[in-house]
Amino acid sequence: MVFLVLSMVACNSGPTLQSYFVEKSEDPNFISLTLPSSILNIAVDSLNADQQEALATLKKLNVLIYRKSVNEPAQLDVESDVVIKILSNSDYTELMKLNAEDYKGAVSYLGTEDAIKEVVIYAKGGQEGFVLVRVIGDGMNPKYLKPFLEALQTSKASAEDFKNLLPDLGI
Amino acid sequence: MKKIVLTALLLATVSVGFSQSVFDKYENEKSVSAMVISKSMFSLLAKFEVVAEDKETKDFIDIAKSITSLKVFTTTDKQVAAAMSNDVASYLKSSRLSELMRFTDENTQIKFYVQEGKDDDHVKELLMFVSGISELEKFDINGKQIETVLLSLSGDIDLNKINALITKMNLPQELNKVNQKQQS
Numbered sequence: 001m002v003f004l005v006l007s008m009v010a011c012n013s014g015p016t017l018q019s020y021f022v023e024k025s026e027d028p029n030f031i032s033l034t035l036p037s038s039i040l041n042i043a044v045d046s047l048n049a050d051q052q053e054a055l056a057t058l059k060k061l062n063v064l065i066y067r068k069s070v071n072e073p074a075q076l077d078v079e080s081d082v083v084i085k086i087l088s089n090s091d092y093t094e095l096m097k098l099n100a101e102d103y104k105g106a107v108s109y110l111g112t113e114d115a116i117k118e119v120v121i122y123a124k125g126g127q128e129g130f131v132l133v134r135v136i137g138d139g140m141n142p143k144y145l146k147p148f149l150e151a152l153q154t155s156k157a158s159a160e161d162f163k164n165l166l167p168d169l170g171i
Numbered sequence: 172m173k174k175i176v177l178t179a180l181l182l183a184t185v186s187v188g189f190s191q192s193v194f195d196k197y198e199n200e201k202s203v204s205a206m207v208i209s210k211s212m213f214s215l216l217a218k219f220e221v222v223a224e225d226k227e228t229k230d231f232i233d234i235a236k237s238i239t240s241l242k243v244f245t246t247t248d249k250q251v252a253a254a255m256s257n258d259v260a261s262y263l264k265s266s267r268l269s270e271l272m273r274f275t276d277e278n279t280q281i282k283f284y285v286q287e288g289k290d291d292d293h294v295k296e297l298l299m300f301v302s303g304i305s306e307l308e309k310f311d312i313n314g315k316q317i318e319t320v321l322l323s324l325s326g327d328i329d330l331n332k333i334n335a336l337i338t339k340m341n342l343p344q345e346l347n348k349v350n351q352k353q354q355s
Contacts, residue, residue, distance in 0.1 A: 095212040100204040113214055142218035 017086055017120065021062055021134065029075070031065040041157040051151040054144035058137045067129040080104070080124050083132060092120060102126040116140040193258045194242065194323060202248035208241040210326075216339075230335035238326035243342070247315035252302060255319055259300050268298060271349065279307040281345050292331055297324040299346055322346065 015023070025032035037058045044052055068076045084106070087094070092108040099105075104124040111117035116137065124130035197203045217235040220228050246252050262268075268284040280303055286296040298321070305316040320343060330349050337346050 093211050094209050095215065096206070096208045097198070098204075098206050099198060101201070107212075109211075113211065113218065142215045145219045 014089055015082075015086055017090060017092070017134065020083070020086055021064060021132075024064055024066075029066060029069055031063075031067075033063050035061040035063065037061075039157060040152065040155045042151055042155050046154060047151050048147075050144075050147040054148040055151045057140045057144055058135065058148070060136050062134040062136065064132040065129065066131075068127055073127070076127060076129060080130055083122055083130070087120065087122065092118075104130075111140075114141050116142075193262050194244065194321070197244045197255070197321075198242075200251065202246055202251045204245040206241075206243045210239045213238045213241070227335045227338060230332040231339045234329055234332040234336050237328060238324065238336075240323070240325045241340075242321075242323045244321045245317055246319050247317055249318055252319035255321055256300070256302060259298070259321065262298075266296075268296060274348065276307060277303075279303040281348070283349055285349075288327055292329055294328050294330060295325065297328060297349065298322070299324075299343075299349075301343070301345060 021032070024030040037055070037060055040055075042055060044055065047055065066076065066079055084104075087106060087108055092110050095107045095109060097104075097106040102124070103126055104122070106122045107119065109116050109119045117140070118137070119135040119140070121133045121135070122130065198205045198207055213235040217232045220232055223229045223232055244255070246255065263284060266286065268286045271283040271285045273280060273282040280301070282300045284298040284300075285294040287293075288295045300322075301320040302318070304320065305318050322343070333350055334347055336342065337344065
């Protein structure tokens with residue numbers, strides 16, 4: 001009984017995904033950006049009701065990119081392990097994971113199946129680095145996937161929109 | 172009350188841990204490619220299809236709702252392949268799986284094991300083990316030849332609907348053979 005209590009305390013004192021994102025946004029080895037859903041540049045009026053509803057459930061994207069540092073190559077695996085540990089220790093429900101040689105991928109979500117708050121995608125590309133994407137929404141529901149993809153196809157987002165973000169990243 | 176709760180918790184960990192514990196290590200093994208799909212993923216996949224018009228989609232939704240886990244492990248390493256074979260043998264000893272059928276072509280073998288479910292069409296667990304692949308066909312990942320594939324499917328699986336699962340999720344076609352047995 002005491003052991004159970006101790007292990008619960010230990011779990012709660014670790015970093016959460018949110019705190020990890022915040023912490024690493026200050027870390028020069030990481031590229032961190034937040035993309036509002038408006039970046040998709042979709043003319044909402046041209047969508048049907050289902051598509052509009054679907055699109056409205058997406059709020060923003062948090063993206064964290066870590067590229068292997070020439071000075072500290074071993075840090076990649078260290079950071080990668082931290083992320084995996086956070087994802088497995090947390091309230092996120094794992095959907096799938098892939099592991100092939102040094103390439104890893106994991107997808108999980110927060111919320112309930114019919115009202116998803118966040119979808120987290122983690123992808124590690126060999127020894128190059130990794131990407132952590134957090135899709136944040138409100139009431140995202142699997143029935144919206146198809147209408148959402150349809151809405152996405154009307155996106156007028158271009159390279160120009162992304163280029164305007166670059167000064168914020170210090171690039 | 173505390174004792175009951177504690178006992179229940181212990182039983183829960185033992186029963187969950189026992190079912191796939193011998194293969195869990197392959198999820199993080201260097202020379203093994205692993206794909207693990209959880210019950211939640213299948214549940215969501217079934218919900219993506221808002222309108223099911225064709226039989227394949229309908230079958231897929233039905234079977235997806237009944238799956239509790241899918242794991243596929245592939246290795247190009249002959250030593251790991253041998254270890255996998257041993258692990259399958261010891262898993263079979265401790266579980267209620269029995270051999271459904273096997274196909275052999277010289278050194279290549281496909282074996283299916285099932286734990287029967289509620290009726291002749293359903294199984295609770297399906298294990299497919301394909302070994303000696305490199306002797307027969309050259310499938311490679313990154314230039315290395317695939318040696319062994321281990322697939323484990325759990326849930327309340329209707330064997331008649333396996334084809335829909337294979338097609339929608341790009342699983343090995345060999346899995347279709349389980350259906351042939353049921354029809355004979």
